[in-house]
Amino acid sequence: MNKFAKRLRALWHRRQLDRDLADEMAFHLEMNRRHGAAARFGNVTAFQETCRDLWAFTALEAWWQDVRFALRTLRGSPLVTSTAIVALALGIGANTTVFTIVGSALRFDMAVDHIDRIVAIHPGAGLANTAPDAPAPIDFLNLRSQVRTVENLAAYRFSFVNVSDRHALPERCWRVQMTASGWAMVRPKPQLGREFGPEDERSNATPAVILSHRLWERRYGDDPAIVGKYIRIDDVDHMVVGVMPAGEQFPEDTDLWTPVTLNDLGRPDFLRSLLIFGRLANGTTLSAAQSEIDGVARRAIAQKVDGPVVNVRPFLEMIGIYDARAMLYAMLFAVAFVLLIVCADVANLMLGRAAARVREISIRIAIGAGRARIVRQLLVESVLLSAAGGIAGWLVALAGLHWFDNLSAQGRRPSWIHFAMDARGFLYLAGISVAAGILFGLAPALQLAKVDVNGAIKDGGRGAEGPRGRKLAGLLVGFQMALCVILLAASGLMIHSTVKLYNAPLSFEPANVLTMRVDLPETKYSDRDSVRRFYDRLKSDLAHLPGVSSVSLASHLPMAGWREFRGEVEGTPGKPPVMGELDGLTVDAAYFPALDVRLRQGRVFDENGQSQVVVNERFAAMFWGGGNPVGKRLRIAGRDGPQPWLTVIGVAADIQQDRVRPLGNAPLIYLPYNQDPQASVYVIARTAIPPAHLVESFRRTVQSLDENLPAQDVLPLADHIAQQRLNVTSFGKLFSIFAAIALVLAWVGLYAVVAHAVSRRTQEIGIRMAVGGTRKDIFGLVVKQGMRQVLGGFAAGLPVAMLVTRGLSHGLVGVSPSDPATYAGVATVLGIAGLLGCAIPARRAIHVDPLAALRHE
């Protein structure tokens, strides 16, 4: 048996070890006595201790002793213990949930290495004033041959394609055309076949396709022999050359990839829709790349341009969540505040109990326990408590993540984001559990260890709480109130945003509207007439379905963006013409009645819509001020110069189209669909029955017209709107939950402190009443004292809240971060909560019986 095992055995048979040691010493003494040896035997107990220590894991056992003692103490006050564990579970669980959410959302694992050094190259604002027929400034091949600051210059472009073959029903797929240089940067390699190389970029190359794992699985049933087979994309046969593995992919959400041919790169319209990107060369900066690339582009168009011709920006900036970073960090802060409030609460609980334990601790110090040992003992107790809270918090976090994962899956969520507990989250949980235990345990422990031993033992442990303990408790409550103000302000702003969002006049009627996206492949519907014919047919077929009242077409759904045109608004006497970007939608005449859009002035287009345009109120106000816009003219720049003038015939109410700022009303124009038939449009149908019942008939109607054509995103308009609002509403929900938890916890803290003060002062209150104090006086006294902490906390929290909530501005809709109404609401809520927290104990105080109170000693 080695030493460790012997010790372990001794640990197990501790009683026997003690008995053996005693026996051995006793035997020795006995022998001494019997043989009349000098009775020099020293302190037997001390020898025994020395021997015993040899057999023990001394340090470890002391800890173990502390733990056992702590467990006994915690069990001794089950109410305090379980309250603390519940509060800690909420705090720790919420923190772990948010940490994991933020960590997953900001992971940016996009299947490309060093994604933070990837830059994207866009046309700059300076181009807005160049002639529309100027050569494309960003000629990919030209850039690639000249630019040195960006390595591996690559480009991709996405589009929807229709995949139709005998494997399954036709469906719409998200297709990415990417250069071979782009493939060189993608980390995952195909699990079957190969990726694209320069040979695929030749103009006469066989059309090839790489499938995403998702599509391969779903549509081709994991066919291991798919490579080499042909599939039909937009009515052209493509040979499958590879299948990508499951997991992260670049660009995300791609269903299939095709190459970019040199032929494609010669077409200006192709170049215009190309997204160019590359990796910043080692040692170069963004601004060096910006100036080099701008110079190359400037030489290419050989024309004087104000401002940059191209902009070079970090690729990550194009990702929605990148913009929401401030929001996510704000959330992390908010939830950390919740934990701090929890800690303050538990610290208060411990302080309360500490007062009751002064005597016990004093005796321990008196018989020789070091103060360090006492502090350690108390810290073991608090860390044990927070560890229990951590375990319960783990369950809370699992539930919270499950809830949030479901919530976010309803919206558009990048594929690389999964909200699930991971090792990092677990470490974080363990870390904050221990840290919280030390944080809330330290103050009471230090306070107890400093106790005046003589006084406490004589006093029966009553007077020992001391003014410092009370002051600390009061400070903790004030601190909680301050944190509460911050959280209430943040969630108040988010709730206010949500309310604004839902109460904002939509200017259209979303109920009983079914929408659907249809995309006609260019290969089959090559000219305007065939597109127009198809949609006319589709509209009339849908309109004949029972339950459908009217059918219309639009290039965009509400809250889902717009088309961008370049154009000109005709000048008026005294006002020069305006050239530049015009945003708008292409809609048919039935659009306005189908969505029930109110018309402010004039009328809508007739069936043909020739030379007619409708503008929204915002547009009218922007260009013609208060004047009557009907009859004014504007025109759009086409590929071959300006098109004929269009006359404004009506002004429609502002409909929210902006997808980024949900309440932003942009100036918009509505162009008649029949003048510019789009191959890809939304069908918007008003129904007489609940729209969800018509989803299947809509799909079938599309199939009956073209069996290779899928109907996309068939869903009620109300659902689409809920999806668009999800960002604001889900952040709002989270903040509200945090604030609610915080308020309850802070309230509990306040209540506990005031109630404790009342019970401590029972005698004093009794005397006051005996000498003639009225109940009103007593009530006022107690409430005033409690409210001092509430007011102090409010005063301290307010300026911090004003600062912190600035981080939220990204998520706020129609509400400024310093919205006075919200702050007034926060003050009210806190005031009511504070008064309640004080009034309940105060009520108890006024019912004190003076006689009983005086005899209380």
Place this chain on the structure above:
Amino acid sequence: MGKPNRGELVQGTLDMLVLKTLARGPMHGWGIAQSIQQISEDVLRVEEGSLYPALHRMELDGLIDAEWGQSDNKRRAKFYRLTGRGRIALADETDHWQLLARAIARVMETA
């Protein structure tokens, strides 16, 4: 440095003396102390406060083994016995001690 007390053991030699004593056969703590005292003709006195911790330490280290048995006067006593490892340790310490003793003697004679 205090004045060396007669009979106080040279540092680190107690273990060796105990092992040597046990080499003659199992013995309880009191017996070991007595034996050392008698053989050294009362020059070496073993303090209980050093003896027992030393015994327990060597037991933990596996140099000696312990067993409870009956003493001559029918009392429960803990008997210590040399183990194989203890024998090796004793041989090592004996060699080391002899080397040291000879060296000290030589220094003292030539002075």
